Amino acid sequence: MPSHSVPLTPGLASFLKTLKTNPIDTSIENLISLLKRRQIRHSRSCATATAHLLRSVISACRTSDASKLIERVQSVGRRLIAAQPREMVVGNIVRRVLGLIRDEAEDDRDGDFTLSEAGSESQPQTPRPGDDPFDRSVSKPISSLATHPVSMFSLLSHPDSETSLPGTPATASPSGRLPGHTPNKDIRAEVLDGINEIIDELGQVDDQIAAYALDHIHSNEIILTHTSSTTVQKFLLKAAAKRKFTVIHAESYPNNHEATHATVSGKAPDDDEIISTESFQKPLIAHGITVILIPDSAVFALMSRVNKVILGTHSVLANGGLVAAAGTRVIARAAKVHQTPVVVVSGVYKLSPVYPFDFDSLIEYGDSSKVIGYEDGDLVDQIDVQNPLYDYVPAELVDLYITNLGGHAPSYLYRIVSDHYRKEDISF
Amino acid sequence: MEQSQPQPQPQSQGQKVSLKPAKPAKQQQPPQDKTAASAPADAAGGDKLSPAELKKRAKAEKAARRAREKSERDLAGGAAGGQGPNTLPGKKGSDAGASAGAPAAKAQKAIPRRGSAQPGSQGGVAVVKKKQEDKTVAVFGHLYGQQRRTTIAGAGKEVHPAVLALGLQLRDYVICGSSARCVATLLAFKRVIESYTTPKGTSLSRHLTTHLSHQITYLSTCRPLSISQGNAIRALKLEISSIDPSVPETEAKPSLCEFIDSFIREKITVADQVIAGSAAQKIKDGDVVVTFAGSSIVKQTLLTAFKQGKKFRVSIIDSRPLFEGKNLARTLANAGLEVQYSLISGISHAIKDATKVFLGAHAMTSNGRLYSRVGTALVAMSAKERAGGVEIPVLVCCETVKFTDRVALDSIVVNEIADADELVLTQPPHQLTDLPDPAAAPGPEPKKGSKTDPSESLAALNTTGSPLKDWRDTRNLQLLNLMYDVTPAEYVDMVVTEMGSLPPSAVPIVHRMSTNM
Numbered sequence: 001m002p003s004h005s006v007p008l009t010p011g012l013a014s015f016l017k018t019l020k021t022n023p024i025d026t027s028i029e030n031l032i033s034l035l036k037r038r039q040i041r042h043s044r045s046c047a048t049a050t051a052h053l054l055r056s057v058i059s060a061c062r063t064s065d066a067s068k069l070i071e072r073v074q075s076v077g078r079r080l081i082a083a084q085p086r087e088m089v090v091g092n093i094v095r096r097v098l099g100l101i102r103d104e105a106e107d108d109r110d111g112d113f114t115l116s117e118a119g120s121e122s123q124p125q126t127p128r129p130g131d132d133p134f135d136r137s138v139s140k141p142i143s144s145l146a147t148h149p150v151s152m153f154s155l156l157s158h159p160d161s162e163t164s165l166p167g168t169p170a171t172a173s174p175s176g177r178l179p180g181h182t183p184n185k186d187i188r189a190e191v192l193d194g195i196n197e198i199i200d201e202l203g204q205v206d207d208q209i210a211a212y213a214l215d216h217i218h219s220n221e222i223i224l225t226h227t228s229s230t231t232v233q234k235f236l237l238k239a240a241a242k243r244k245f246t247v248i249h250a251e252s253y254p255n256n257h258e259a260t261h262a263t264v265s266g267k268a269p270d271d272d273e274i275i276s277t278e279s280f281q282k283p284l285i286a287h288g289i290t291v292i293l294i295p296d297s298a299v300f301a302l303m304s305r306v307n308k309v310i311l312g313t314h315s316v317l318a319n320g321g322l323v324a325a326a327g328t329r330v331i332a333r334a335a336k337v338h339q340t341p342v343v344v345v346s347g348v349y350k351l352s353p354v355y356p357f358d359f360d361s362l363i364e365y366g367d368s369s370k371v372i373g374y375e376d377g378d379l380v381d382q383i384d385v386q387n388p389l390y391d392y393v394p395a396e397l398v399d400l401y402i403t404n405l406g407g408h409a410p411s412y413l414y415r416i417v418s419d420h421y422r423k424e425d426i427s428f
Numbered sequence: 429m430e431q432s433q434p435q436p437q438p439q440s441q442g443q444k445v446s447l448k449p450a451k452p453a454k455q456q457q458p459p460q461d462k463t464a465a466s467a468p469a470d471a472a473g474g475d476k477l478s479p480a481e482l483k484k485r486a487k488a489e490k491a492a493r494r495a496r497e498k499s500e501r502d503l504a505g506g507a508a509g510g511q512g513p514n515t516l517p518g519k520k521g522s523d524a525g526a527s528a529g530a531p532a533a534k535a536q537k538a539i540p541r542r543g544s545a546q547p548g549s550q551g552g553v554a555v556v557k558k559k560q561e562d563k564t565v566a567v568f569g570h571l572y573g574q575q576r577r578t579t580i581a582g583a584g585k586e587v588h589p590a591v592l593a594l595g596l597q598l599r600d601y602v603i604c605g606s607s608a609r610c611v612a613t614l615l616a617f618k619r620v621i622e623s624y625t626t627p628k629g630t631s632l633s634r635h636l637t638t639h640l641s642h643q644i645t646y647l648s649t650c651r652p653l654s655i656s657q658g659n660a661i662r663a664l665k666l667e668i669s670s671i672d673p674s675v676p677e678t679e680a681k682p683s684l685c686e687f688i689d690s691f692i693r694e695k696i697t698v699a700d701q702v703i704a705g706s707a708a709q710k711i712k713d714g715d716v717v718v719t720f721a722g723s724s725i726v727k728q729t730l731l732t733a734f735k736q737g738k739k740f741r742v743s744i745i746d747s748r749p750l751f752e753g754k755n756l757a758r759t760l761a762n763a764g765l766e767v768q769y770s771l772i773s774g775i776s777h778a779i780k781d782a783t784k785v786f787l788g789a790h791a792m793t794s795n796g797r798l799y800s801r802v803g804t805a806l807v808a809m810s811a812k813e814r815a816g817g818v819e820i821p822v823l824v825c826c827e828t829v830k831f832t833d834r835v836a837l838d839s840i841v842v843n844e845i846a847d848a849d850e851l852v853l854t855q856p857p858h859q860l861t862d863l864p865d866p867a868a869a870p871g872p873e874p875k876k877g878s879k880t881d882p883s884e885s886l887a888a889l890n891t892t893g894s895p896l897k898d899w900r901d902t903r904n905l906q907l908l909n910l911m912y913d914v915t916p917a918e919y920v921d922m923v924v925t926e927m928g929s930l931p932p933s934a935v936p937i938v939h940r941m942s943t944n945m
């Protein structure tokens with residue numbers, strides 16, 4: 001382990017800090033062990049770490065041969081995925097980077113294709129982000145301006161980078177611009193730009209999702225949510241700026257209740273590595289939103305008064321189902337029984353092309369001492385204590401997904417998957 | 429924190445009455461001038477109260493207010509305004525807002541009664557309001573009622589010591605569970621009856637019921653009575669009132685005690701054995717039985733089945749804040765059963781390989797719904813909606829004494845709200861890793877921090893451990909601690925009672941049969 005990280009608790013922050021100074025192989029080992037030890041564990045942290053690592057990997061890779069790059073990324077990606085197979089975002093990011101490289105390689109080979117998959121890929125994305133202009137202008141990344149002349153891969157990796165340009169319909173631009181740029185362009189530079197855009201996307205995905213909040217939350221609504229998901233909080237906060245509603249917050253004991261309590265009461269979460277920069281935002285209660293904290297058991301009792309259930313997620317699967325914090329499934333069921341719509345907010349990066357044949361393999365079991373503490377040690381000897389961390393929620397329990405591209409029915413997700421990942425990368 | 433003695437009750441009632449006539453008076457009156465006497469009279473007419481009645485109320489109200497102010501002073505102001513007064517300021521505010529400006533002030537002055545009533549109460553309310561906003565969850569406003577009693581101070585002198593003790597035990601969940609509360613209440617009442625002597629000039633059958641009502645009122649201020657308690661008390665009162673006044677006290681008292689004993693025996697002890705016996709028959713070798721929280725009758729059933737040599741596994745689902753399943757798990761594990769334990773978040777995993785669900789009941793309502801510990805409905809629902817389409821049978825074990833003629837559609841109209849502070853984690857989980865720290869936490873914390881770095885971070889963890897600590901001072905944040913929920917009848921396949929195993933739709937019939945007997 002690198003000596004720099006000693007003062008820091010191992011985690012995303014320490015990893016990113018040491019990424020620049022350490023040799024690349026050390027960094028890879030570092031991330032693998034962090035993933036294995038669950039010291040980086042939230043979807044976003046994993047995604048950010050993976051993207052940063054792959055950027056270093058590619059910049060350290062002294063070749064412009066696409067197939068060699070792909071090989072290198074694949075081998076790193078395989079090891080990362082093996083380190084923590086249940087963090088599916090790691091695989092998602094690796095696949096997207098692979099897709100970037102392949103696109104570049106194809107662009108190089110034939111600059112004048114018009115109707116391949118790449119052209120159709122960007123179609124569903126480009127028009128959508130255009131309808132949320134206020135948020136975009138605030139959170140516009142600097143790097144996306146800097147990387148303006150990148151070619152069409154940016155359209156698919158980072159949908160909003162070119163929305164400010166009016167005349168860039170997907171079919172017209174590539175064929176028009178590419179021949180001039182690509183011939184002896186360094187693939188690596190292009191790919192690095194693409195990865196930067198993925199990193200940017202990870203940074204602003206919550207704000208993009210939040211921009212749709214007013215379309216989905218009406219006044220005086222009673223909304224039930226679960227866990228301390230930042231995506232959900234930002235979504236609700238955005239709506240809270242304009243509308244008054246009530247939030248019922250199930251505390252998700254025992255795995256996330258502390259963070260939930262902190263979120264609800266507006267105390268800054270202490271060890272939150274994901275949102276260190278943004279954690280100083282005002283809580284919902286400061287916006288005059290009544291927040292009612294309930295134990296998870298009271299969900300059914302209250303569901304008859306709830307207008308909408310808004311859930312965060314760990315990852316979304318291609319079949320429209322999702323893997324989310326334990327307890328989500330019961331909540332979604334209860335909502336279904338009461339005919340309450342269930343809305344899942346999730347960044348596109350959580351969308352995994354993996355189809356789950358064995359649902360049990362997706363579920364991770366956590367620390368059982370959170371369920372029965374050490375003060376009941378005698379009990380632990382005698383009984384089997386279980387603490388599942390995740391639930392698989394089937395697609396039929398979800399009514400709507402809201403991603404940074406807009407709202408989708410669960411049945412449409414496969415299409416977004418095919419937009420974002422290339423077939424050859426799905427199982428690499 | 430506050431003591432909800434009988435005193436605030438009449439006061440708030442009185443206030444409501446005094447406010448009501450004032451409202452129409454104000455709306456009509458601004459142009460008219462201070463015909464002070466006629467205004468309340470008008471309004472009173474509208475409210476169907478004769479002036480004499482109104483005067484009487486006002487007097488009562490005044491007395492109550494004085495009493496309250498006195499008790500307030502005694503309690504150093506902390507106790508001001510229970511839920512009753514707390515609901516009023518809103519009304520008052522809107523009143524004042526509606527008829528803004530000088531006329532309002534004039535009208536206020538013009539009605540001396542209200543004017544005199546207001547300063548006191550308003551002052552008190554204002555103080556309270558500054559300290560804490562209304563923390564009642566709006567939908568459940570009707571359930572908050574009185575705050576639970578915190579001490580035995582102020583309990584009526586009629587209340588028997590055994591009942592006093594029972595009240596505190598009920599409040600602290602020392603005695604918890606519908607049957608246990610019922611038995612404990614009956615046993616306490618038996619002692620009340622044993623030590624009871626009929627005052628001169630009344631008969632036992634007349635006076636004992638009122639004497640018992642004092643005990644019951646006290647108990648219900650500690651924790652709202654359970655359905656089973658209510659049923660038992662009703663039966664006892666019926667028995668008392670059926671005693672011939674000519675029967676001497678020395679004969680009546682033993683017969684009442686005998687009645688209580690046989691009631692406990694028939695309705696609960698034997699009933700439990702019968703239920704456990706017939707429910708245990710439903711368990712087969714290889715079963716995985718899921719149960720929720722800690723029901724005594726389910727425990728008995730499982731132990732009975734285990735004693736019969738059946739090989740099965742038990743999966744207990746538990747929930748915050750009571751963790752009743754822990755005791756059940758301990759008992760079953762000690763008896764040698766194979767037990768799996770998870771919390772409510774793990775329902776879908778626990779239910780995955782389950783073959784039967786056994787649930788206890790707080791009550792069965794007349795429309796066949798199961799009224800039980802909050803979370804039961806989630807378990808029953810998961811059993812019925814398991815992925816793969818296989819439904820797991822849900823069995824409810826319930827004595828007929830828990831049947832009620834009340835009906836319930838949702839968990840909101842009828843429910844019990846426990847103290848929300850129970851949800852605040854009092855000790856952060858980190859505490860146990862560093863034992864000396866929490867003990868010394870409040871005082872020498874900074875010193876410690878200067879000594880060593882790790883203990884400082886630990887101390888910080890301890891202080892941030894429960895961000896809900898001061899939730900009452902946090903605006904717009906509410907905590908809700910429901911006790912029960914209502915499980916739809918379609919989730920329940922069978923109700924096992926001492927009178928046989930029934931579908932939930934048979935509950936009203938059985939209830940009628942058992943109460944008519």
